[in-house]
Amino acid sequence: MKAKEHIQSVLDHVVKRDPGEREFHQAVQEVLESLEPVIAAKPAYIEANILGRIVEPERMILFRVPWQDDKGNVHVNRGFRVQFNSSLGPYKGGIRFHPSVNLGIIKFLGFEQIFKNSLTTLPLGGGKGGADFDPKYKSDAEIMRFCQSFMTELSRHIGADTDVPAGDIGVGAREIGFMFGQYKRLRNEFTGVLTGKNINWGGSLIRPEATGYGAVYFAQEMLRTRGDSLEGKICVVSGSGNVAQYTVEKILQLGGKVVSLSDSNGTIYDPDGIDEEKLKFVIELKRIRYGRIKEYAEKFKGVEYHEGTRPWGIKCDCAFPSATQNEISLADAQALCHNGCCLLCEGANMPTEPDAVHFVHSSRVLYGLAKAANAGGVAVSGLEMSQNSMRLKWSREEVDQKLQQIMKAIHKQCVDAAEEFGAKGDLVAGANIAGFRRVADAMLDHGVV
Ligand code: NDP
Numbered sequence: 001m002k003a004k005e006h007i008q009s010v011l012d013h014v015v016k017r018d019p020g021e022r023e024f025h026q027a028v029q030e031v032l033e034s035l036e037p038v039i040a041a042k043p044a045y046i047e048a049n050i051l052g053r054i055v056e057p058e059r060m061i062l063f064r065v066p067w068q069d070d071k072g073n074v075h076v077n078r079g080f081r082v083q084f085n086s087s088l089g090p091y092k093g094g095i096r097f098h099p100s101v102n103l104g105i106i107k108f109l110g111f112e113q114i115f116k117n118s119l120t121t122l123p124l125g126g127g128k129g130g131a132d133f134d135p136k137y138k139s140d141a142e143i144m145r146f147c148q149s150f151m152t153e154l155s156r157h158i159g160a161d162t163d164v165p166a167g168d169i170g171v172g173a174r175e176i177g178f179m180f181g182q183y184k185r186l187r188n189e190f191t192g193v194l195t196g197k198n199i200n201w202g203g204s205l206i207r208p209e210a211t212g213y214g215a216v217y218f219a220q221e222m223l224r225t226r227g228d229s230l231e232g233k234i235c236v237v238s239g240s241g242n243v244a245q246y247t248v249e250k251i252l253q254l255g256g257k258v259v260s261l262s263d264s265n266g267t268i269y270d271p272d273g274i275d276e277e278k279l280k281f282v283i284e285l286k287r288i289r290y291g292r293i294k295e296y297a298e299k300f301k302g303v304e305y306h307e308g309t310r311p312w313g314i315k316c317d318c319a320f321p322s323a324t325q326n327e328i329s330l331a332d333a334q335a336l337c338h339n340g341c342c343l344l345c346e347g348a349n350m351p352t353e354p355d356a357v358h359f360v361h362s363s364r365v366l367y368g369l370a371k372a373a374n375a376g377g378v379a380v381s382g383l384e385m386s387q388n389s390m391r392l393k394w395s396r397e398e399v400d401q402k403l404q405q406i407m408k409a410i411h412k413q414c415v416d417a418a419e420e421f422g423a424k425g426d427l428v429a430g431a432n433i434a435g436f437r438r439v440a441d442a443m444l445d446h447g448v449v
Contacts, residue, residue: 003040007032010051021104023325026354027111028055034432037421048448050440057110059083062103063153065131067146070139079150081129083163084110087442090161091127092117092195092378094168097146097175099134106130108325109168112349113378115435116371119410122382127163129154135170136290147178155183160191160388166381167196169324172242172287173208192388195381204384206399207377212246212347213400214376214407215320215368216254219345221411222366222427231255233343236316238262239323240286240293243347243374247320248279260311262323263293267311269304270296312336318343321351330355337363346370361428372410372431379406 001009014028032051039045065077080103083091093113096106106128114126133146158165167176176196183193190202197203206213216230223229233256237244240261248258257273261282270278278300285291297305312319312332319341321327327348328336333356336344344360345368346352352360360367380403387393394402411427417437418430 003036006046014055023108024104027108031432034429038433045440048444050443057082057084061157065150067149069142077131077133079131080106082106082110084126085114086125087439089123089125091163092124093128094166095171096130096168097133097135097170099132101130101132112371116375117378118435118438120375120379124382129165144178147175148182151179151182155186160193165194192385195384202388204387205396207380207384209246210380211243211374211377213250215247215345215347215373216250217404217407218368218373222368233317235318236260236311236314237320237322238311244322245283247322247347248274260314261293262311265292266307267309268293268296269314315339316341320345320347322347324348325350326353328352328356333359345373347374369428369431372414375410376403
């Protein structure tokens with residue numbers, strides 16, 4: 001069978017088998033449609049049905065998460081862990097707590113994670129997990145009881161050499177702490193079973209910063225190819241959580257100006273720019289008080305707040321989506337281009353809808369695909385695992401240096417793979433091909449498993 005028909009038959013099968021998993025179909029389509037030249041070049045990939053196997057998780061775990069709120073009411077949520085691919089190392093990928101979580105979303109995130117982790121060149125397989133739990137407006141005690149219940153079941157399936165989860169939307173240092181505590185109690189062992197741990201008890205310096213910093217380093221690499229830099233650039237950032245906060249911090253350090261942030265309620269536009277002091281306010285607002293971004297507009301003069309909108313209509317040079325999937329529609333992408341945006345760098349996972357991706361692709365906009373641009377987080381998680389195994393701690397400068405090297409190397413891999421397969425300058429194809437090839441070759445080596 002020819003590469004093109006083979007890819008189409010795998011895509012058709014994925015949709016037919018799990019018709020409701022829209023985000024998963026989207027993620028699979030985006031990867032597979034880049035792979036025709038690499039599949040055509042190596043018949044062994046078709047003979048060993050690598051594609052048919054790579055789209056099917058090695059294991060999917062679904063479980064009940066019962067917990068009690070502060071008033072004694074009993075609630076039930078659904079927990080997920082999708083152990084997608086372990087060809088390159090233990091499953092690795094975050095845990096998301098958000099009411100929208102379902103199996104299709106966890107599968108999309110786990111599928112993306114396989115190729116992202118491969119691009120880091122670290123020994124990491126791909127996985128993802130989460131629960132349809134809404135942490136908003138919950139007390140610390142409720143969050144703790146939920147995390148303990150979630151980990152009570154999850155602990156049977158993970159381990160430092162098996163599957164090493166981290167944070168994602170709704171899961172930060174507080175939640176990782178509660179889950180680690182419960183794992184340690186149940187298993188009577190102190191191991192690097194989770195990353196994103198507090199620096200006092202096994203975490204890595206720069207891990208909280210890594211996804212945001214990494215995305216900005218990747219943007220810098222893209223701009224460098226045009227002899228340009230972030231100096232003086234007007235940037236819009238969406239979200240106001242972990243990735244957004246450190247994206248803003250690094251843009252400021254590199255001389256750019258950030259004029260927006262958002263949350264699921266709305267967007268703030270600050271024409272004067274978010275400076276270090278204002279960023280401190282955002283960090284306190286989001287990390288300590290778990291408040292709404294609207295308060296930023298109430299606190300600082302000259303700031304506009306737009307309920308129910310996203311920041312893509314704001315005039316900018318560079319855009320950093322850092323909230324969630326499918327947050328940039330075709331109309332948003334057109335507005336960005338129309339307003340002169342020259343760079344789109346994805347801190348969030350799959351933030352750009354497929355028709356918007358095609359539009360951006362056909363424009364002159366530099367486009368950093370999530371699985372390459374936001375790989376800094378998992379890369380430093382990999383470094384956290386190394387430090388845990390060696391029982392030592394690297395300095396801030398050392399980890400930051402390694403992160404910069406990794407982001408540079410990922411950019412180079414994307415450029416080189418695109419060029420090798422006749423798609424010069426196409427970083428989307430480059431990321432998908434380079435990420436895929438390493439996993440596929442390992443799968444060939446391991447036989448039909
Ligand atoms: P956080 O929970 O820290 O922050 C998420 C931010 O996005 C919040 O401001 C949140 O607003 C907003 N948001 C979430 N869901 C929606 C939605 N449906 N519509 C609008 N806004 C929304 O998560 P992270 O910063 O860790 O993650 C952000 C993105 O980056 C995600 O796509 C994640 O998968 C990706 N990512 C994260 C990594 C990490 O290391 N943390 C690594 C790689 C990728 P609100 O508070 O109102 O919910």
